[in-house]
Each structure stands twice: as C-alpha cells, then as structure tokens.
Amino acid sequence: MSVNQQAHTGPPYGQPQPGYQGYQQPVYGGQPLPGVPQSQYGAYNGPMPGYQQPVPPQGYFPSLGFPSKGSPVSLNSDTSSLAPNFIGSSRAPPTSGPPPPASGASLPSGHLAYSQFGHGDVQNGIPASAAPMQRPPASQLFLPGSAPTPVSQTSTFQQYGPPPASVQQLSNHMAGMTVGSTTASAPPPAGLGYGPPTSVPPVSGSFSATGSSLYTPYTASQGSPPTSVSQGLPLAQPPFPGQPVSTQRLSTQVPGFAPPPSSTGIGPSSYPPTTGAPRPPTMPGPPLPGQTVAGPPTSQPNHVSSPPPPTTMSGLHPGPPMSGLHGPPPPTHPPQPGYQMQQNGSFGQMRGPQPNYGGAYPGTPNYGSQPGPPPPSKRLDPDSIPSPIQVIEDDRSNRGSEPFVTGVRGQVPPLVTTNFLVKDQGNASPRYIRCTSYNIPCTSDMAKQSQVPLAAVIKPLATLPPEETLPYLVDHGESGPVRCNRCKAYMCPFMQFIEGGRRFQCCFCSCVTEVPPQYFQHLDHTGKRVDFYDRPELSLGSYEFLATVDYCKNNKFPSPPAFIFMIDVSYNAVKSGLVRLICEELKSLLDYLPREGNMEESAIRVGFVTYNKVLHFYNVKSSLAQPQMMVVSDVADMFVPLLDGFLVNVNESRTVIASLLDQIPEMFADTRETEIVFAPVIQAGLEALKAAECAGKLFIFHTSLPIAEAPGKLKNRDDKKLINTDKEKTLFQPQTSFYNNLAKDCVAQGCCVDLFLFPNQYLDVATLGVVTYQTGGSIYKYAYFQLETDQDRFLNDLRRDVQKEVGFDAVMRVRTSTGIRATDFFGAFYMSNTTDVEMAGLDCDKTITVEFKHDDKLNEDSGALLQCALLYTSCAGQRRLRIHNLSLNCCTQLADLYRNCETDTLINYLAKYAYRGVLGSPVKTVRDALINQCAQILACYRKNCASPSSAGQLILPECMKLLPVYLNCVLKSDVLQPGPEVTTDDRAYIRQLVTSMDVAETNVFFYPRLLPLNKADVDSDSLPAAIRNSEERLSKGDMYLLENGLNIFVWVGVNVQQGLIQNLFGVSSFSQISNTLSTLPVLENPFSKKVRSIVDMLQVQRSRHMKLIIVKQEDKLEMLFKHFLVEDKSLSGGASYVDFLCHMHKEIRQLLS
C-alpha cells in the first residue's frame, strides 16, 4: 500500500509498475485484426455511422501501435508528462474540439518538476484570477429561464440547452462522410449494425422481394391508407341478434380464424345476418343491460369508454377480396385459418390468394419451420387482425380529452400512449402505479384458472407533467406520520375513522388504532373527518411525509448526498476524446446538480477520481490554489487517502475544480496504459461515502474489461456458441460473485452506481452491471464511441442523469389489504428479506414491478388495496416517505377480470418475468412458458367468457386483443431470440434496461412507433398518425421515422421526391444522403423544422437520448431498420404477427380440446 499524500514526496503517479508486461493480448479477446469490428449491434448502441476507421492508425488493435508483449512500458513516461500539462492551464484546449491525436501533440515530457504540482498554495497553475467563476459561463448552454423548478419536472431536463450540434459540427460530419460513406473499405454502417455482410445471406432469400412490389405505395392498391380506415376486426359476433351487448364488448374475433360455414351462426357465414344487429360503430358503449357482470357499475365508469364497441372493429378495409363490412371470407376458406408462412417477411399488397405461401398452419405442426409445399389457400389479411395503431388511436380519441380522475375504485386508466391529465382524488396516478388488472379475482383458484398475472408496475418518483401537482409534503412534527398499530400502514384515504374520530380501523389489516390526540378531528355526518380536504393523506392517493429521526439510519438525520465522478483515463478513454469531453462538460454541468425546491444551490457535494490500473484521488478543497492528486496503487485494499477536501461544495471550490477539470485531459494525454481496474473504483467511492457518512452516487465512465490485477478482475468469457444451449444462461450471469457482495455493501451505505460504458469490445456488462443493477443505478452504453457522432447522445444522457430527481438510501414496501400480498419483485434493487425493496438510489425513471398472490379470499364489497411506501433521502438530505395508494375492485366473474385488464402492463410484467427467467433457464424454455401462459389466459377467456362459437374462431378479450402481437415482440426480442449480430453485452444490457422500464417504455421498446414523415402537418404541433410496423406499410416514395426509446431511425424511400430530400438533408439526391449523420441538418424550411421538432419532441419523452440513424432504402443499414418492423418475420427467426397469431390460436385450441 502506498499513498502519496503529497505529490512532491514521491512519484506523483504512484508506482510505476516495473513488472508491467506490456500489452496483454487477452484484452482484445485474442481477436484477429478485423477489418470490421465484431458484431457491433447497432440496435441499441450499435452502428456508429461515423465509425470509419476499422483499423485505427495508432495502436488500437493488437498488432499496431502498442508495444508488443514483453516489452516493458514505463508508466513514467505517462506520469512525467503530467506536470507540464497540469500546469499549463493556459494551454487549455478548445472546449469541445476533437482530442489531440494520440501520438502527436505530446508535450515535452519530464521537464518541469511535478513537484510543483500539489504545492498547495504555490501558484503554479491557473492564477486564481483566471477563474473568477461566478455562475458558470457555460450557462448559455442552458436555456434562460431555467428557474429552479422542481427536478421532478420534465421541463427541467429540457431546459438544458440544445446540444451544440449546429452547423459547424455538421460540417465535420460532412467532411468525415466523404471518406467512408460509400466505399467498402470502411465498415459500412450496415456491417456495423448487423455484423459482417456475411451474416446477411440467409436473409437475402427471405427479403428478396424487398424491391418494387413491396414498396408499392400503399395507397395505390388500397384506396386509402390503412391508418385512415377503421381497420380493426370484428369482435365476437353475437350469436344471435339479441345477444347481450356486453359479451361483444369483451371480445374480439379475428375473422381469418373463421370456422367452416356450417358453424353455428357465429362464424363468418353468419356475419351478414348479424351485421344489422350491432350498434353503429361510433356509438359509445352503453350501460350493459342484463350483464352478469358483478360489481357496481359505478365503480367502473372508465372501462365503458375504453374499449371501442365491437362493431367498429369489423373489417372495414375495402380491398378485395375481403371486401366490405363484415365481409365473409370466401367459401373456399378452409376450416382452419388459412394462413401461411410468410416468405418474405412482409405482406405484399395482394390481398388475394398467394400461391407462394406455403406451410399452411394446420398442416405444419412444427410451427416456425420451413414452409412445406404451398397449398393454394388464402392468407390471413393483416388488416383484419387486431391493430396496435387502431387501439392506440381509439384510446386517444376516447380518453385523451378528459382528465383521468382517480376518485373511483378500480378504474382502468387510459393507455400509456394517450396524453391525458390526472386528477388525484384518492388513488395514485397511473404515472405512479399501473396494474395488470384493476379487477382482481376473489379467489386464488380463479386467479390460477385465468393465469392472468396480478402485478403492479410502480414508479414511485415518476416525473409529472407541469400541469399536475407534485405530491404534497406533510409534516406531522416529532410524532411522525400516523400509522396502523399492527401492520404499520400509513394514514391514507381508505382508513375508517370510528367512535367519533377517536380511533381508526385499518383498511389493510382491520386493526383498530387510537388516533393520536394531536391528530384528532371530528367527523361530519357522513363519518368523514371535517379536515378531510385539508389533509393530503386523507384525500389524495399520493403524498409525502416528512420522516422523523426514527426513520433514519442509526437514528441520525442524514447528511446531504454526494456525487463522485470517476473517470477512466486509460489509453482508449483518452484517445477517443472522452476524457476531455467529460471534463469540459462537468465544468458547466456541476452547476445543475439537483436541488430541493427553491434552494439557491444544490446541497450535493462532489468529488473526483481518475483511474487506470491505479486510482487518483483529488483534493479540491476551496483553500487550495491548485488541486492535489493522491495516488492509491495498492488496489487490493482500497481506501481513501484523504477526507478533508475530497467531497466539496461546488460553489466554494469552483476555481480548484475548474482547474482540475482543465488539467485532467492534459495529465493523461500521453498515457499508454490500457489495463484498468473496476471493482476498486467502486470500492473507493463507497469508502469515500462511508468516510463522509453520507449516501450518494458514483458516476463511473469506463471503457474496457477490467483485466488489471485487482479484486473483481475479469476475463473475457464471451462465447456465442453457448446460444441456444443449456449454458446460455451463464452469459447473463456475473462471472464472479465478487460484485454481488460489493453491491450489498454499497446498498448498505446508500452508494448508488451509475455506469457509462464506452466499449470497443466485450467488457462483460452482465458482471460489471451487477452493482449498478442492485444499487438502483443506470447503465448507459456507447459501443465504439466516436466523438463526432456520439457526443451529443452521451452528453444529453449525462446531463439528464446528473440533473434528474433521485432519492437515496431508499426502502420501498408494498402493503396490501387482507387476501393478497406482494410476492415477487422485478427491477434494479437489492432485497435482504422478502418484503423490503432496497435501493441505494432511486431516480424518477426507475420502475419496480410487483407481483401479487392470494393468501386468502377477497371480498367484492371491500375490494383490494395497495399502499406503496417509499422511504428515501432527498437530494437535500431530507428524510421522507412517499406514499402511493391504489384501490382495486374484486370480482367473482372471470368476465370482470378480462374486462379490466391492461395489456401494456401485462407485457411489462411478462417481459420482466421472462428476462429474469433467462438467468436460470434456457431461453427456449422461457419462450415456451410465455406462450403457454398467454395461451392459457386466452383459452380461459374463450372457455368462460366468450359466447359459444366454433373452435375455428379466435376470440380475444377486447382489452387483451393486442396480447398476441405484443407478446410476439417480446418473444423475438434480442434477449429471448438473438440474431447473429447481437452481442452478448447488448443482450445483458437490454436485459437490465428492460427490468427497470415503465409501461410506456416497454410499450414503445417492444412495439416501436413508426411515423410517416410525409404526413406530418408542418403547421401543427401534432405528430402524424403512426402506422403499423411492417414493411408492407412503407412506401418507397415516403420517409418514415421509427423510434423505440433507444434509437430513432429515419428511413428514406428510394423514390422520395428530390425536393423533400433537399429540404431535410440539404443534398440534391437520394444517393447523396449520408447515412453517417447523427443529427439532422438545421435547415430553414418548414419540413426540416417539423421533422426536427418531432425528433426533439420524442427525445424529450424518453429517459435516454435516442441515437439517430439515417437509413436509406435498399442500403445495407436497412437490415437493422427492418429488425424493428416487428409485425414481420424477423431475421433471427422470430415469427410474423400473422404467423404468431395463428400459432396462438392453435395453442388455445389445444388447451380447449
């Protein structure tokens, strides 16, 4: 162990590792020098369009640049060059310029004694006057008017000004583009995204028809675009004209699954007679006369308007041969659904029989296999199966205009895709809690029968739109919040005051508790406390309590938290310009740390560490003229070499911090160090927080697999051959338990770890992410980071991550009323017992999904209650409790369950369940289990709720009619069914991301939003109506935007008008469009403005800055884009929507027979 308390007392950079053996081959996994970086999966972080140097000129790949094995490299060269740089602050680089060339620009090394460095009060660095630093000069970056609004407001993030991606930067892109955009020498973007072109061949067959016919403008053969047509599907038709309407409301029947004509009048042949009976399409759902549905109708007002009446769903599309409303299938329709395997991943425009389609479903039990001989039959019309777009649009028009008022028990909220306002009248907003069902079966038998998972997706610190009120903070003084004596539930609107208000009966456990004298209040004639509306905890679904000291660790109020920035300064990080970029950004960003309410400045203290195979701590005490560095090279036993001066107030130490951030990039400019440590970095942050007795967050910027000798050292164990074997699960598991133990220590201290990864090869996200995951942190990954193309995205992520609302040392518990209890939890957290979800940090984007099981019978009258209580430390160090309450209905009829489900939430749960499953089971097992569970859900509905009809019909519950299409998207996602181009790290990354996603995020992640840009109205603020994710919906004369929460694609058809191309890209022809753009050019015309505003609007809605990728039709990169056309058959073997729907139908029928 050696520490240099003062730099001049010893080597400033600790131990020059004399035994250093030079570059170790394994860092790069022993890969040959590839012309194309291996499998950069672009979907998530991947194709770096600007990546144009497959073989970087300097020392990037093993055989180049670096000293070969065995030739000792003196680290002294690295360290000795520090001092001059360190001192020469006047030589500070242009703020956002590219990094200096790795080899050149080396400053004279060794001269100018480093002894000057660290001479506390000696003026060697920037004269103090050089950095007067009031409020930062960089504040221009932030739009004016960025008043200290609560951090929980989205607008806060928007205020951080637009990225400096303006004209100048663009010209850089353009300059770079000419090099590689068209030649094959540079890795083509498509190759980056989807691996070497050799991975494409199997695809080419299936996509052979990519050409003209598929891109025939939709309107040409359809008459009207599908989106403008009520293109749903007939719901379960009433068997007889007098059939209670309610039955229809519940169901959706897919016409392609029609029974033979001989069926009992329910099948297609019976359509005509029934067409007269249904209500007009637009008629709002009436009360349900004679409905057997239990439960007071008044308690379900919202569902009445949510599902559209069935008749609106009848196939309205005019295209032959499925013409007309309720058009009966042709008599030749086979008894079984006449669908076939798709040959080309998409549907052509032909709606008629397509002889090329083989492998008819009934005859091909091995679903998904190669098609057999093509029996001539008609394929299922994609327009006749449930359309996500239609459902989304219907919900928007039905429910988007009125506020969602939470006063009534068991209301199903509008979909996450609908913009609506929430009025809290006693239940938590759906922004905080969404449930898979708002009507819970009374018994566990019923729940088991239905197989519908009972789960809540909870986002305790969710950001609210500015129009909605943040939870009120209630201060009960020293006595603290009022709670039930037995179950400790917090006072809430559902507690019953009795005996004139002297006692209250717990709504969760029924225990009666005395009302504390200071809390006593009289009741009015209805039994309500007269102060009901004055107290948030009596009248609102969500509120906060100020916690007393009893709720604090060691019975001591917490100190304000700290942020520690820990920057990898190894060769890769320095060379890519990352280190300089981070330091420049921090100079301004530190003025935007989260602050409480109206506080003038943030209470958060900051600290700085850099590292490679040793750690450098910095003393930035305000009294110093220059920062001091302390090196800890004994990484095996990490400790913090300084206490005083490590964590500081930004304003007080502004000058010293600025000086440090200026000097760090210079200090390491000539580093040759490629080996880095990782676990000691976390340990260092943890120890620093321990020493300061506070919670906090580590922001670690890290580039590669930690192979340096140290605790938590890892080896490259990536092995794609394990895919589809029983050992595949090991790819998702950490390779050592070391990080699990470290995570536990971090949680105990309230040390949350956010990880920004910049890998150029495998770095084992599954292992590195363990601590992040278990401490409630976030991982960001920028594969093949390139300054030009990726800095915007990274900086936006960093800004948002630093500024966003976050709670520390959090513990969440979900209490439930008698009869159900929380049994399982999904998300980024740690659990040391079965009830408490612990998170070192919990930010406004993090979601926890909780599953419930019965432990007793529920009662229809009393319903079921949830109370989520989150104890946390605010960014100012205030200990608080945030409470969310939600009341649900209970039912004895399965139909009521199926009527009040929410498919988006169900998918959120199922995806998380499956993504956890891959840790222990082969992915095929996981996929099969998912399919089976959903088949059971739908079969149970069919058996118990749908009107009797032929088995040939597929009948789906109205509010679950999108379950098959969404489930299919989960099944073929990269975690569960990876294509050859997806890296192990990508899968681990996605797996962790999804686990913390809320419902809106999973919705768009699994079923991306596809917007036709040509239809964008340049005069309005609205987005164009989305279209379905299928290649057949694309016209080669149009441009489209697709977003999934991580990426934004702009797809350009080959026949797009020149004028539009000019307007959007500023070039005169299709061929000149660069697909290496990472931002759209800023052009002064309405179309450009509109598209850029759409992009900005989408960026603001997401918790991460999405990567913009330009895709030209028939370009190689298009393969990547097609991966997101999720209704089509996928390259990795994932089924098309139509195929999958048929498969589900078959599964359901098997269950029913």
Ligand SMILES: [Zn+2]
């Ligand atoms: Zn209780």
